[in-house]
Amino acid sequence: MSSNIEIQKTCNFCGKMFTAHTLHTRYCSHTCNQKHYKQLKREEKLQEHLVPAFTSTTTTEVNYTSLQQKLFLSLDETAAMLGASRRTIQRLIAKGALKAGKIGSRCIIQRTEIDKLFK
Numbered sequence: 001m002s003s004n005i006e007i008q009k010t011c012n013f014c015g016k017m018f019t020a021h022t023l024h025t026r027y028c029s030h031t032c033n034q035k036h037y038k039q040l041k042r043e044e045k046l047q048e049h050l051v052p053a054f055t056s057t058t059t060t061e062v063n064y065t066s067l068q069q070k071l072f073l074s075l076d077e078t079a080a081m082l083g084a085s086r087r088t089i090q091r092l093i094a095k096g097a098l099k100a101g102k103i104g105s106r107c108i109i110q111r112t113e114i115d116k117l118f119k
Helices: 030-069 075-082 086-095 111-117
Strands: 007-010 017-020 072-074 101-103 106-110
Touching (some): 072 075, 072 111, 075 106, 075 111
Antiparallel strands (some): 007 017, 072 106
16 A cells, blocks of 8 residues: 655664655664664663673672671682682682682682681
């Protein structure tokens, strides 16, 4: 069905003026429609990745107080408490600067050993 309507509109993506033949037309071409859709999807993905990163920092702050009360810590907990990477903690253990015990394949570090590291 053909329309005799000719409305001057501005494209939502590129901003060019174009002649629309329907009231619902938002883009000057199919290409602009696709590019705007992809741009919106990229922005959604960025927002998905930014929101969990923000919430994970607040959970580590909450866990920090519980880590201070524990007598024995794992490698990951020690790394989170010191603000270092897991690999850095492993290097300290290998160097002998930090003593650790093994229970099976798990490495456990005493809280007092962490305190001695800074004295």
